[in-house]
């Protein structure tokens with residue numbers, strides 16, 4: 098994390114004379130809270146509040162919390178909207194737009210009742226604004242350019258002021274040229290912690306948060322296509338894709354809260370293995386206890402936030418992912434021809450005479466894509482990847498791991514490594530050795546009623562459909578049907 102006064106000097110280089118001509122003078126800038134910059138995509142440790150009302154901070158997955166300064170009882174933050182370079186996963190960087198050096202922008206954490214002032218400096222090549230999604234605030238602070246305020250022109254700084262009136266998980270994003278600016282990665286999380294004890298909000302041991310976002314970046318390119326409506330090819334948590342998403346490390350017995358906001362263009366059923374959770378809050382606030390029910394998957398619609406909580410009582414490495422299987426793969430898996438069941442024998446050699454590096458994949462499924470080291474264009478990621486303790490995980494996109502460990506120290510978020518499964522507790526290959534005989538069902542086949550006539554003896558063999566090839570020459574092509 099870098100704190101810098103020379104931010105605005107550098108901005109002149111990035112955006113040219115137009116910005117510096119309109120920029121606030123350096124003397125006036127000195128009166129603003131110092132803009133803090135984050136240059137890496139590593140998960141920063143929770144920011145313990147150095148002043149103001151106490152709270153238990155969140156951990157932003159592959160992100161960080163924005164420091165503030167207290168100014169006569171007001172919490173002052175400084176957001177800088179600017180072009181950023183974000184590593185989506187090792188091996189791929191993207192030219193995005195974001196805040197303070199990263200996409201998503203830093204998480205803003207305040208306490209219910211805090212008076213908040215946010216300076217927003219625009220270092221983008223076009224105007225912007227910031228909408229504080231889900232907040233109760235004066236209309237003129239809602240950040241809808243044209244409707245509640247004039248847009249923030251390049252080089253200008255605007256001030257937003259309001260009181261954080263209700264606790265919960267919120268988001269921020271532009272309300273100006275949204276299609277482009279959100280497709281480019283402009284968004285961030287806002288957490289308002291309860292002031293003291295709240296009847297509907299439990300204290301937890303670990304509190305994680307991240308945003309769901311998506312990009313359409315052609316393999317080999319680095320800038321997202323903003324006009325894409327639905328067909329994105331990089332499905333991200335906090336502008337990271339698996340295996341670039343950090344895992345979540347907790348101590349066995351911890352109460353865990355995870356806050357997930359969706360700023361993509363589609364819904365994401367977020368699924369946790371090994372535990373059941375309840376949805377304890379939405380962007381509308383805490384869910385009354387009487388209205389909660391257990392789930393293992395919660396669907397998060399566009400523009401929604403879901404806050405889930407559970408007791409992490411099962412030790413292990415538990416998959417945690419979006420249940421849309423196309424959202425757990427990366428860009429190279431997009432728009433593949435369907436080759437399942439196609440017999441390639443002979444064909445590959447013929448093609449290889451023309452294209453020596455030609456490879457055939459997909460006729461047995463797509464797992465080959467993960468196994469083979471297929472040459473990729475620069476700056477893209479394999480469709481499915483990740484090496485676990487037992488082989489390829491064959492994942493990408495919105496996938497991570499919840500690691501529950503008995504010996505994880507309270508407050509320690511470091512990676513404990515792979516789980517050592519107790520002997521005899523792992524699925525295993527059947528060796529033919531006798532196993533306990535399972536009790537058989539009285540009616541075989543598991544149908545709703547027994548058949549009136551027994552199935553014929555196996556002498557006929559299984560039924561098989563065969564497509565007959567057309568006979569050579571003439572119009573005999575239909576004879577096979």
Ligand SMILES: [Cu+2]
Nearest residue numbers: 365419421424
């Ligand atoms: Cu999804």
